[in-house]
Amino acid sequence: xxxxxxxxxxxxxxxxxxxxxxxxxxxxxxxxxxxxxxxxxxxxxxxxxxxxxxxxxxxxxxxxxxxxxxxxxxxxxxxxxxxxxxxxxxxxxxxxxxxxxxxxxxxxxxxxxxxxxxxxxxxxxxxxxxxxxxxxxxxxxxxxxxxxxxxxxxxxxxxxxxxxxxxxxxxxxxxxxxxxxxxxxxxxxxxxxxxxxxxxxxxxxxxxxxxxxxxxxxxxxxxxxxxxxxxxxxxxxxxxxxxxxxxxxxxxxxxxxxxxxxxxxxxxxxxxxxxxx
Amino acid sequence: xxxxxxxxxxxxxxxxxxxxxxxxxxxxxxxxxxxxxxxxxxxxxxxxxxxxxxxxxxxxxxxxxxxxxxxxxxxxxxxxxxxxxxxxxxxxxxxxxxxxxxxxxxxxxxxxxxxxxxxxxxxxxxxxxxxxxxxxxxxxxxxxxxxxxxxxxxxxxxxxxxxxxxxxxxxxxxxxxxxxxxxxxxxxxxxxxxxxxxxxxxxxxxxxxxxxxxxxxxxxxxxxxxxxxxxxxxxxxxxxxxxxxxxxxx
Numbered sequence: 424x425x426x427x428x429x430x431x432x433x434x435x436x437x438x439x440x441x442x443x444x445x446x447x448x449x450x451x452x453x454x455x456x457x458x459x460x461x462x463x464x465x466x467x468x469x470x471x472x473x474x475x476x477x478x479x480x481x482x483x484x485x486x487x488x489x490x491x492x493x494x495x496x497x498x499x500x501x502x503x504x505x506x507x508x509x510x511x512x513x514x515x516x517x518x519x520x521x522x523x524x525x526x527x528x529x530x531x532x533x534x535x536x537x538x539x540x541x542x543x544x545x546x547x548x549x550x551x552x553x554x555x556x557x558x559x560x561x562x563x564x565x566x567x568x569x570x571x572x573x574x575x576x577x578x579x580x581x582x583x584x585x586x587x588x589x590x591x592x593x594x595x596x597x598x599x600x601x602x603x604x605x606x607x608x609x610x611x612x613x614x615x616x617x618x619x620x621x622x623x624x625x626x627x628x629x630x631x632x633x634x635x636x637x638x639x640x641x642x643x644x645x646x647x648x649x650x651x652x653x654x655x656x657x658x659x660x661x662x663x664x665x666x667x668x669x670x671x672x673x674x675x676x677x678x679x680x681x682x683x684x685x686x687x688x689x690x691x692x693x694x695x696x697x698x699x700x
Numbered sequence: 701x702x703x704x705x706x707x708x709x710x711x712x713x714x715x716x717x718x719x720x721x722x723x724x725x726x727x728x729x730x731x732x733x734x735x736x737x738x739x740x741x742x743x744x745x746x747x748x749x750x751x752x753x754x755x756x757x758x759x760x761x762x763x764x765x766x767x768x769x770x771x772x773x774x775x776x777x778x779x780x781x782x783x784x785x786x787x788x789x790x791x792x793x794x795x796x797x798x799x800x801x802x803x804x805x806x807x808x809x810x811x812x813x814x815x816x817x818x819x820x821x822x823x824x825x826x827x828x829x830x831x832x833x834x835x836x837x838x839x840x841x842x843x844x845x846x847x848x849x850x851x852x853x854x855x856x857x858x859x860x861x862x863x864x865x866x867x868x869x870x871x872x873x874x875x876x877x878x879x880x881x882x883x884x885x886x887x888x889x890x891x892x893x894x895x896x897x898x899x900x901x902x903x904x905x906x907x908x909x910x911x912x913x914x915x916x917x918x919x920x921x922x923x924x925x926x927x928x929x930x931x932x933x934x935x936x937x938x939x940x941x942x943x944x945x946x947x948x949x950x
Contacts, residue, residue: 593786600757600780601800601847611799615790693790693827 481662489666502674505647508564509636512571516628520576521621524583528617534584545577549635557643567639567647571632578628579621586620587613619694622687629683633675702769702776702850702883704733704756709765711751711908725751726908728765733900736881738920740894743904743911749887751908753780753853756885771850779844779882781854785836787828787843794824797843807846814846815839817876834865838872845876854886858893867924870896874921891940895933896922903943911943 464483471482481489523541526533552573556566590613598608640649648671655663711726726748733739741749754760756767757778769776787796797811798804815821818838820831828836837857844852857873858866874897877884888894894901895916903912914936922929 593782593784594788596754596759597780597782597786598799599759600754600778600853602778603800611788611791615788691790693829695829 478659478661481665485662486665486669489662490670493663493666493670498670501646501648501651502670504644505567505636505640505649508567508640508647509571509632512568512636513575513625513629513632515568515572516575516579516632517621517625519572520579520624521583523576524580525587527580527584528587537580541577541580544573545581547573549574549631549638552635553639553642556639560643562643562645566643567636567649570639571636574635575625575628575632578631579624582620582624582627583617586617589620590616619691622683622690626679626683626687629679630675633671637671702734702771704731704851704883704885705766705768706731706752706756707766709752709755709767710763711748711755711760712763724907726755729904729908729910731902731910733883733885736883737899738877738884738886738897739900739902740886740888740898741902741904742888742891742894744889744906747904747906748908749889749904750855753855753885753887756851757853769851776850777847779847779849779852781837781840781844781852781857783856783860785828785833785840787836787839789828792825792827793820793831793839796828796839797846800843800847810848811842811846814842817845817879818842818872834861834869837861838869841869841873841876845880845882848880849882852882852884854884856888857886859888859890870924871921873897878920891937892924892933895936896924896929901936903940905943912939914939 468483471480474480477485523537527537527541528534549570552570556570560566560569594612594616595608598612603611637647637649637652640647641653644650648667652664652667652671655661655667707730709726709729711724713723713725715722729748729752741752743749751760755762756769757780769778771777787793788799791799793815794808794811797815798807801807801811812821812824815824818841820835820838820842823831823835823839828839831839837860841857844854858869861869870893886894886897891901899916901912901914901916902910903914905911916932918926918928918932
């Protein structure tokens, strides 16, 4: 097969080129990310100099000291308390949102029935959920879980519904023609088509969930990052407030970059080629 | 040897608009196909060719009439090659081949053999998105042959490809068919292609009725450039003109 050999050689060359430019692009991207941070910290430092009061706007150096102190103290316990609640709430959101989305995607009846509640639930401000969770549960573990679950669920449901509607009819027909049963079609055609949409929903609502989770901790919790921010505020410890906020942002970014993005790449390896054809 | 019996088959689809008429895809077709023959179903667009294959494969149900596809008294195994390759984009080529089999890893040897026959054994671990359209279609063909079907359904498998790729795939198909001698139902709108490949050509007219039933008695494999093939092609194209005196309006 001369043509297949030619095709595969061309493929190899193409791949090598892609790899080379990909490495360069990645280096450039890192440089830009670092530059962005440096500019941000520089501006902050100038602003702090201008304000001239560590109690009102502490300098980056002062906040950095505070961050180090927090990390040496009880950061991990507080962080762990927050993340367990966010993950538990998220889990509840996926557990409820996925079947709701499946129903909405599969039948017009259920779609009409569920559409407005889901949209309304998605447009209620996070603060409302935080207050509600506090009123219902008081200071407890379940308040933040409920708030996170409620804020994330509509995103999961709407994305799953969209994914189910997008299942390629032609692939389902192909499966039927080859005698695949409904269970096989669900597992090998429906789930893989819906999964990228679920993931998009999760990523979209993740930062929202974190924010609401922390907000709920401000009212209704005796530990967690949100609680620490409030405590430092009440003590008029501005470096502490900013340090906790920065740590919060940093860990959200790390989780997003190193867990969600990697998981997505691994799960949807096939998609990188799909776009080219 | 599969046996296909189609008896007074009708298929209508619900009207596309609220106050339109139902769409008649197949008017009234009765047809029998038996043995190791390559049968083409030819006709202009919208005369129910694809619908016929979809009914035979169980993807769609008839409005009235019956179809039976059997092999020595049991339901026949089917292979289906579509216009587009219809591979699962999230599975590698080999996993796509195995998806339509029930024997798991044991089927891999067989799947590899057919992948090799279409010249694509090196794509084993690639994803469909990494292959060209022609290569994807070859995987689709290998998949259909690899289930060793009693009846092979093909729905304009080359119509989305460029002329050169299509020509080489036709040669491939003839080789594969000569080696396996399956019963084939091959839908196409290309009379030239039908004459080159088939033992029998069923011509459908608009409205889903059989217009003509022609047998072609030339040895396989046939080259597109063979003068005998060319003569027959001209003759059958002539009959087509009888059916279509003027270009269809509306």
